[in-house]
Amino acid sequence: QVQERTITISNGVAETHPVGNGVQAMQACFDERTGGTWTLNAFWSAALGNDLDATQALRSGTQEMVVTSTSPLVGIEPALGVFDLPFLFADDQEADAILDGEFGAMISEKMEAHGLINLAYWENGFRNLTNSVRPVTKLEDLEGMRVRVMQNDIFLDTFSNLGTNAMPMAFGEVFTALETGTIDAQENPYVTIDTSQFSEVQEYLTETRHAYTPFMVLFSKAIFDTYSPEEQQILRDCAMEGQAVQRQASRELSQQSLERVQEAGMKFNQLEPTEMERIREAVATVYETHADTIGRDVVEAMQAALDELRSGG
Amino acid sequence: MTDWAVAAITRLLEWILIGLLAGMAAMVLLNVVLRYGFNSGLTFSEEMSRYFFVWLTFIGAVLTFGEHGHIGVETLVRRFGRSGRLICMAISNAIILICSGVMFWGTWIQHDINASMTAAVVGLSMIWVFGVGYFTALGIGVIATIRLFRILTGRTTEAEVAHFAGEWGDGVVQNRGGE
Amino acid sequence: MTIIVFLVTIFVTMAIGVPVAFALMFCGVVLMQWLGIFNSSILSQQMIQGANTFTLLAIPFFLLAGELMNAGGLSKRIVDFAIACVGHIRGGLGLVAIIAAVIMASLSGSAAADSAALASILIPMMREAGYHVPRAAGLMAAGGIIAPVIPPSIAFIIFGVAANVSITGLFLGGVVPGILMALTLVVIWIIVARKEKVAVLPRVPMSGRLRATGRATWALVMPVIVLGGIRLGIFTPTEAAVVAATYALLVGLFIYRELKIRDLYAVFLNAAKVTSVVLFLVAAALVTSWLITRANIPGEISQFLAPVIDRPRLLMLLIVLLVLLVGTALDLAPTILILTPVLMPLIIQAGIDPVYFGVIFVMANCIGLLTPPVGVVLNVVSGVARVPFGQVVVGVTPFLLGQIALLFLLVLVPQIVTVPLEWLR
Numbered sequence A: 001q002v003q004e005r006t007i008t009i010s011n012g013v014a015e016t017h018p019v020g021n022g023v024q025a026m027q028a029c030f031d032e033r034t035g036g037t038w039t040l041n042a043f044w045s046a047a048l049g050n051d052l053d054a055t056q057a058l059r060s061g062t063q064e065m066v067v068t069s070t071s072p073l074v075g076i077e078p079a080l081g082v083f084d085l086p087f088l089f090a091d092d093q094e095a096d097a098i099l100d101g102e103f104g105a106m107i108s109e110k111m112e113a114h115g116l117i118n119l120a121y122w123e124n125g126f127r128n129l130t131n132s133v134r135p136v137t138k139l140e141d142l143e144g145m146r147v148r149v150m151q152n153d154i155f156l157d158t159f160s161n162l163g164t165n166a167m168p169m170a171f172g173e174v175f176t177a178l179e180t181g182t183i184d185a186q187e188n189p190y191v192t193i194d195t196s197q198f199s200e201v202q203e204y205l206t207e208t209r210h211a212y213t214p215f216m217v218l219f220s221k222a223i224f225d226t227y228s229p230e231e232q233q234i235l236r237d238c239a240m241e242g243q244a245v246q247r248q249a250s251r252e253l254s255q256q257s258l259e260r261v262q263e264a265g266m267k268f269n270q271l272e273p274t275e276m277e278r279i280r281e282a283v284a285t286v287y288e289t290h291a292d293t294i295g296r297d298v299v300e301a302m303q304a305a306l307d308e309l310r311s312g313g
Numbered sequence B: 001m002t003d004w005a006v007a008a009i010t011r012l013l014e015w016i017l018i019g020l021l022a023g024m025a026a027m028v029l030l031n032v033v034l035r036y037g038f039n040s041g042l043t044f045s046e047e048m049s050r051y052f053f054v055w056l057t058f059i060g061a062v063l064t065f066g067e068h069g070h071i072g073v074e075t076l077v078r079r080f081g082r083s084g085r086l087i088c089m090a091i092s093n094a095i096i097l098i099c100s101g102v103m104f105w106g107t108w109i110q111h112d113i114n115a116s117m118t119a120a121v122v123g124l125s126m127i128w129v130f131g132v133g134y135f136t137a138l139g140i141g142v143i144a145t146i147r148l149f150r151i152l153t154g155r156t157t158e159a160e161v162a163h164f165a166g167e168w169g170d171g172v173v174q175n176r177g178g179e
Numbered sequence C: 001m002t003i004i005v006f007l008v009t010i011f012v013t014m015a016i017g018v019p020v021a022f023a024l025m026f027c028g029v030v031l032m033q034w035l036g037i038f039n040s041s042i043l044s045q046q047m048i049q050g051a052n053t054f055t056l057l058a059i060p061f062f063l064l065a066g067e068l069m070n071a072g073g074l075s076k077r078i079v080d081f082a083i084a085c086v087g088h089i090r091g092g093l094g095l096v097a098i099i100a101a102v103i104m105a106s107l108s109g110s111a112a113a114d115s116a117a118l119a120s121i122l123i124p125m126m127r128e129a130g131y132h133v134p135r136a137a138g139l140m141a142a143g144g145i146i147a148p149v150i151p152p153s154i155a156f157i158i159f160g161v162a163a164n165v166s167i168t169g170l171f172l173g174g175v176v177p178g179i180l181m182a183l184t185l186v187v188i189w190i191i192v193a194r195k196e197k198v199a200v201l202p203r204v205p206m207s208g209r210l211r212a213t214g215r216a217t218w219a220l221v222m223p224v225i226v227l228g229g230i231r232l233g234i235f236t237p238t239e240a241a242v243v244a245a246t247y248a249l250l251v252g253l254f255i256y257r258e259l260k261i262r263d264l265y266a267v268f269l270n271a272a273k274v275t276s277v278v279l280f281l282v283a284a285a286l287v288t289s290w291l292i293t294r295a296n297i298p299g300e301i302s303q304f305l306a307p308v309i310d311r312p313r314l315l316m317l318l319i320v321l322l323v324l325l326v327g328t329a330l331d332l333a334p335t336i337l338i339l340t341p342v343l344m345p346l347i348i349q350a351g352i353d354p355v356y357f358g359v360i361f362v363m364a365n366c367i368g369l370l371t372p373p374v375g376v377v378l379n380v381v382s383g384v385a386r387v388p389f390g391q392v393v394v395g396v397t398p399f400l401l402g403q404i405a406l407l408f409l410l411v412l413v414p415q416i417v418t419v420p421l422e423w424l425r
């Protein structure tokens, strides 16, 4: 049975972000499957509050849906910290295989205990480092750099291990702090670097790909349970249709963003494989330090899944 | 409750507010000094100073409500005589009682959801932050109830009615912020 | 329809004397019922999440800095300095007030605090010198509202957070309009004070001027430290507020020695109480703001204003008129918080620079502090100067009209704001 529904969905990003493409695709899918009786009422740029606050609203059943990074949600489900571990995925294919496979399903299941249905994994993407001090070509270049990171223990620890002075700062203050030199560096996916106009205040961009942040398309379990099985299936299917469009848009835009910030004057560099290896080694202990908070079983399951994937294919 | 108890509670709350404000300032200042002087920092200061701020706001809201300190518009009420003012005062306190009731109830039904979430860096259970809603709702609710009771039983003093209408006597300026 | 429910609820509850914060909370309850999404946790969660924002921390710190400046003798020395410079000119005490207002504005973010400091120091002197006291009180009030336009500014912080607009950009954008507000006051003061038969203070000899400047140096250096520190990247705007408070504390305690350790109880407590009053109001406004956003009221309004969306100047003019109208009955913080989520989508759609809009919007809101029936600054000045409210209203009128004229000028010629802003950026 399909009823007329208005589904409120919120995001921390602007409508021009690839999430916008995903939401559009979802709406198109709803139109087709429900004969136009479902409307996505979308709110962008944290107009309804930040993603963590919105997620809490989902848990209490006062909002239907949110598209959020996993990182802010570790306070709700510690296992999500696994995605903050440095250098976890080598490339897009690995990320897709793990997230859409058994491991991803296991994490989604954990979310249900918190009153959240994860309809699909979309992506925020690989994170890279920008700074205004020097091009980063080796581990030592990072020494003493003041890097803004998210309020997140694993990121703080990773960047401390790299020799930087890692400091958590509200995103709203980052641009000014970079502009005036209060901080030297920040790390985000290319799309965010581009849309936040960090190219105006940062000179160097280094492809570190030190973390891959997934987006989760979360639905309030309290509200989900009031939907008919048919409606629940429509939600899941359309979130997956959105996934294909969103990931493709994200990857295309990511390349465009990289080109745009270079045109805007940022000096871009990649790291030599040997240097990359040294950097990985410097942060290797982070896995062990945070295994207990994340859950040893979760970290091991991830390792096993990755080993299988890498040997198999 | 005796006047002595009210004074003691007020004094305690005042010290808590001062401690929270000073603590916030100290954390943020220390972070500046550490970053600029020693290229290091406090990872907890961004988070903890926000929580201090929440406690300061919501504990202070009770104290200032007790002192008729919240910003209001008394233009119309001031034109009324005593009975008109008393009626407005009764309705006003009833509305405030509803608000604190909703706030208490909301904190209650959200209790487990907040309790099962921890702060990203300091690891504090978020019920310690959001639970301040209990204090605010109860504190303001109790004061509003007492005021309502006094109105209905005819015990309201002239001074209380004057304060409600924003009249503080000659030359007395209520320090009410806003801008 | 939702907007009518909202407006009726808020005005009726405020009219019967419910404090604005609780009127907003009640409005939230009514709106949830009306929208059919009643859930008490929306109220409690939104309020506490609203206060849980790092950039808002600048508010208590700037309030603390202001309290410390008044208690530590910094404010008084700024006034002494201004008197030594222009006290001997006819109508000079009025000019003193304007100069002092500008200097204080560059240190404080609060109109109420500034006009209280100005009025308490200057009005007794002006009364003695034979000035028309209600007019003097009107000038103090009009001088006080420069504070939120010249950085730092609590109003810009609240708007910047609500609208997601760069606070630094807003701070820079406020400099020129703030100075223009002061110049407007100078012109009008010269016109209205021509007929004053007042005693003129003796000309202060050069040595005396240098002494006054020397005594005020520590106070006058404060804006340099605050703005310089931000520009040099030593601290962020939020942190700058703490640095300002610390500086005022140290100067008051150890250099001017007018601040005693035992005074700190009252200073901190006062700043804390005002913080909680302001932030509780901000938090309550965020509940209604959330519901207004969720109910798509901005959409309703934009349908109403849609015909002028491609004519930005006319749109700005209509918005300014709306703010001035609302500002007669509501004060600065609530107006900003209620109108920002409604207006911002229109501004973006119309392609208006959000920083320019923020500056004009905050200026219009500041003028609301001077308009009866509800005007916090009028209340403060009337209390401090012991002049009846009605007389302050009469006294402020010429200055109020001047500020409104300036506001319309800035709407008609936006370049006055945007060109220097580009240059400062």
Ligand code: NA
Pocket (backbone or CB within 6 Å): C104, C105, C106, C107, C108, C109, C110, C146, C147, C148, C149, C150, C151, C152, C153
């Ligand atoms: Na100011």
Ligand code: NA
Pocket (backbone or CB within 6 Å): C327, C328, C329, C330, C331, C367, C368, C369, C370, C371, C372, C373, C374, C375
């Ligand atoms: Na007004």
